[in-house]
Amino acid sequence: MVSATVGKGAVLGAVVVALLAVPARAATGQAHAGTTAGQARTGAAAGLPAPDTAGLRSVLRSAVAQGAPGAMARIDDNGAMYRATYGFADRSTRRAIGGDDRFRVGSVTKTFSAVVLLQLADEHRLTLDAPVNRYLPGLLPDDRITVRHVLSHRSGLYDYTNDMFARSVSGFESVRNKVFTYRQLVKLSLAKPRTNAPGAAYSYSNTNFVVAGMLIEKLTGHPVRTEYENRIFKPLRLKDTFYVHPDKKLPGRYTRGYLTPDTAGAPLVDATEQTLSWAQSAGAIISSTRDLNTFYSALVRGRLTSSARLAEMERWTPVNSTTAYGLGVRRRTLSCGISVYGHTGVVQGYYTYAFTTKDGRRSLAAVATTSNNGTVLDTMAGTLESAFCGKPKKAPRDAAVAGRNSDAAPAVARN
Numbered sequence: 001m002v003s004a005t006v007g008k009g010a011v012l013g014a015v016v017v018a019l020l021a022v023p024a025r026a027a028t029g030q031a032h033a034g035t036t037a038g039q040a041r042t043g044a045a046a047g048l049p050a051p052d053t054a055g056l057r058s059v060l061r062s063a064v065a066q067g068a069p070g071a072m073a074r075i076d077d078n079g080a081m082y083r084a085t086y087g088f089a090d091r092s093t094r095r096a097i098g099g100d101d102r103f104r105v106g107s108v109t110k111t112f113s114a115v116v117l118l119q120l121a122d123e124h125r126l127t128l129d130a131p132v133n134r135y136l137p138g139l140l141p142d143d144r145i146t147v148r149h150v151l152s153h154r155s156g157l158y159d160y161t162n163d164m165f166a167r168s169v170s171g172f173e174s175v176r177n178k179v180f181t182y183r184q185l186v187k188l189s190l191a192k193p194r195t196n197a198p199g200a201a202y203s204y205s206n207t208n209f210v211v212a213g214m215l216i217e218k219l220t221g222h223p224v225r226t227e228y229e230n231r232i233f234k235p236l237r238l239k240d241t242f243y244v245h246p247d248k249k250l251p252g253r254y255t256r257g258y259l260t261p262d263t264a265g266a267p268l269v270d271a272t273e274q275t276l277s278w279a280q281s282a283g284a285i286i287s288s289t290r291d292l293n294t295f296y297s298a299l300v301r302g303r304l305t306s307s308a309r310l311a312e313m314e315r316w317t318p319v320n321s322t323t324a325y326g327l328g329v330r331r332r333t334l335s336c337g338i339s340v341y342g343h344t345g346v347v348q349g350y351y352t353y354a355f356t357t358k359d360g361r362r363s364l365a366a367v368a369t370t371s372n373n374g375t376v377l378d379t380m381a382g383t384l385e386s387a388f389c390g391k392p393k394k395a396p397r398d399a400a401v402a403g404r405n406s407d408a409a410p411a412v413a414r415n
């Protein structure tokens with residue numbers, strides 16, 4: 001269905017033509033223009049239906065038809081790999097998006113931050129139930145707010161990005177070149193009342209993971225980047241994964257990302273270059289679909305923390321009927337009843353989904369290169385259905401649709 005607004009029509013038309021021109025090649029896995037699909041062996045993680053690869057491609061195609069310049073997904077299935085790409089990495093050069101292209105992962109960063117803090121807990125340098133103010137004296141106005149509250153979004157600390165991005169394009173333009181200190185971001189939050197008493201309710205807030213970054217830096221004496229690199233990127237050989245701040249460029253080969261304006265019909269805004277200083281340890285990591293699959297699989301297999309700390313990460317606060325939040329990680333239950341573990345990410349220009357099974361044997365990472373477009377966000381949730389639930393027994397998947405938007409970034413949806 002062609003639902004793109006003016007300004008996206010040209011791109012959309014080109015992509016559809018490319019697909020129609022090469023149906024056989026697209027289907028058999030060769031690259032062409034904006035459409036590639038490649039399939040290795042089918043590994044089939046135990047107990048799961050085979051991934052619905054045709055369904056996955058169709059989800060990506062829909063996301064592009066709905067306004068994303070590009071979209072891609074990768075499934076790692078117990079040693080086998082499947083990936084698909086659709087559309088453009090760059091609207092001006094019309095380079096096709098590539099499966100190895102890097103992108104901004106937004107709040108998937110939160111899991112990395114949580115892992116560093118859990119490792120510090122493993123090293124007895126941090127107590128999860130200690131007040132944040134024990135480590136950062138006087139930072140928060142309530143001594144009852146603990147590290148665990150922060151990592152599970154139960155601190156009640158107001159999310160300053162609510163106001164920052166109330167208007168999407170002007171809000172973005174006003175911060176895209178700015179460099180904030182963590183303290184400045186916390187101050188923005190504290191200018192507003194807390195959303196709940198400490199521990200009393202789940203309320204997603206970037207402020208929590210700004211505090212997490214401050215804890216990492218205080219406890220280790222190093223910038224968060226050093227800790228991500230030494231504790232996660234290097235041990236897992238995540239060669240496409242970087243923490244870049246405050247530089248504005250993505251390193252190496254990457255796909256550009258395009259923000260959808262609030263005004264219908266207005267042209268997309270190329271949002272690729274920004275400091276991401278408004279998010280930092282809450283959202284500034286750059287990665288690839290391969291690295292995200294490696295990361296979440298390693299995490300749930302216990303390769304990054306002790307099993308006791310992993311169990312703490314996986315103590316769930318219910319969010320709604322289909323999702324729950326642990327410590328920097330989400331659980332989503334899909335229409336087929338399977339639960340998957342990971343995170344979503346939303347930064348200007350990029351929607352990311354990265355989830356794995358309980359045993360880490362099948363993982364999916366997907367990105368669409370637009371944001372502020374709820375239709376695309378919902379559509380991309382379909383990549384999880386295709387990856388983990390297999391071919392639909394009967395359409396439509398009402399259960400999946402019901403829970404989709406629920407775990408998006410706060411500026412997109414609030415529960």
Ligand code: REY
Pocket residue numbers: 105106107108161165166167168169171206259279282283344345346347348349371372373408409410411412
């Ligand atoms: C920020 C706004 C969303 C995104 C956010 N992202 O908090 C964190 C996350 C890091 O959870 C922006 N939305 C968009 C608006 C809405 O501007 N008015 O969609 O690009 O990943």
